[in-house]
Structure formats: structure tokens, C-alpha cells
Amino acid sequence: MSDWTPEAGTPPVSTPDEPVPLGVGRTPTGHGAVDARLERLADADHLPADGHIEVYEDVHRGLRAELTSLDSRPAAVPGPVPTPSQHTHHDNRS
Incomplete structure (x- = not known):
């Protein structure tokens, strides 16, 4: 292998x-x-x-493991969604 580097935009020669x-x-x-x-x-x-x-299979295994780990993480628990009857309206008009 040589230390010669092709100019930018030049396809590599092998x-x-x-x-x-x-x-x-x-x-x-x-x-x-x-x-x-x-x-x-x-x-x-x-x-x-x-x-x-070998590289592609390793990457594939790793990506599958990452996706699988998403399924095993606990889902975020959203707070309660108020129902229309829980909304209160205060009329401050006199």
C-alpha cells in the first residue's frame, strides 16, 4: 500500500x-x-x-436487539385525560 492520496473527487484505484x-x-x-x-x-x-x-449479519442482530429492547421497556404512562364532565367553567361575570 502506498502513501499516495488521490485528489478529491477521484475514484479510488485498487x-x-x-x-x-x-x-x-x-x-x-x-x-x-x-x-x-x-x-x-x-x-x-x-x-x-x-x-x-459476517458484518451485515452482526449489524442486523444488533439492530434487531435494539428494536426488541424497545418492546421490553415500560411504556410511558400518560396522565388521566379529563372527561367533559370534569371540566369546570367559572363564569366571573357580575
Whole structure:
């Protein structure tokens, strides 16, 4: 591998032995655990195609676990919703 860096906008050049990163961007979700899993996808950029499945399966397992954990968290309990009979109207006119 050389220290030469291509100019911006120049597609990467590789040899048959070097995988070429796809350069697919990942937009952060704001949920730290999900973002960490999505960042793991970058590991596939440095692997030959037959190594991608391991990374994809790991990310898939992690994302499924995150979704499952949402189901196991207690739901927020909303306060009571007043019924129309509970609303009081005060008429302060004299």
C-alpha cells in the first residue's frame, strides 16, 4: 500500500487484492446504540465481498436487539385525560 492520496473527487484505484470502499454515507439517527451499529457497516469497506455477510449479519442482530429492547421497556404512562364532565367553567361575570 502506498502513501499516495488521490485528489478529491477521484475514484479510488485498487488492485484485485484490495477491496474498494463503496463510500456509502450513513446518516446518524440520534440514537447512540443504533448509530454505533450503522457505523459497524464501515467495516465491510475493508473486506472482500465474501466477508461482508459476517458484518451485515452482526449489524442486523444488533439492530434487531435494539428494536426488541424497545418492546421490553415500560411504556410511558400518560396522565388521566379529563372527561367533559370534569371540566369546570367559572363564569366571573357580575
